[in-house]
Amino acid sequence: xxxxxxxxSGAEVATxxxxxxxxxxxxxxxxxxSGKVKRLRHSSRARVAPSxxxxxxxxxxRDATARLVSEPAAIERAHAALRAKYGWQMWLTDLFSxxxxxxxxxxxxxxxx
Numbered sequence: 001x002x003x004x005x006x007x008x009s010g011a012e013v014a015t016x017x018x019x020x021x022x023x024x025x026x027x028x029x030x031x032x033x034s035g036k037v038k039r040l041r042h043s044s045r046a047r048v049a050p051s052x053x054x055x056x057x058x059x060x061x062r063d064a065t066a067r068l069v070s071e072p073a074a075i076e077r078a079h080a081a082l083r084a085k086y087g088w089q090m091w092l093t094d095l096f097s098x099x100x101x102x103x104x105x106x107x108x109x110x111x112x113x
Contacts, residue, residue: 003109005043006045007039016054019082021081026112026113027082027109031105044067047064064112074110
């Protein structure tokens with residue numbers, strides 16, 4: 001999926017992301033210091049569209065609301081959904097993040113479409 005967030009200037013920034021659905025919401029993880037996180041701290045406005053792994057949009061854009069998640073239960077729900085969807089790929093991503101010391105700096109995003 002491609003997630004678009006918006007700069008203060010109103011400019012849209014699209015990024016392909018891994019996502020999983022849980023409880024009627026979409027969940028995404030990213031580096032805590034990423035541009036997506038900075039933009040979402042300013043505005044919860046977002047858009048999502050189906051895309052390939054390179055971010056080439058393959059469907060209709062939908063308006064969404066996104067927020068950074070900090071509640072441990074929500075983070076565990078999101079992580080479990082991503083592990084269920086991506087399996088060994090998520091396991092490997094988690095392993096490399098732990099080895100690099102980045103796993104604790106992850107930001108979790110909840111998207112309502």
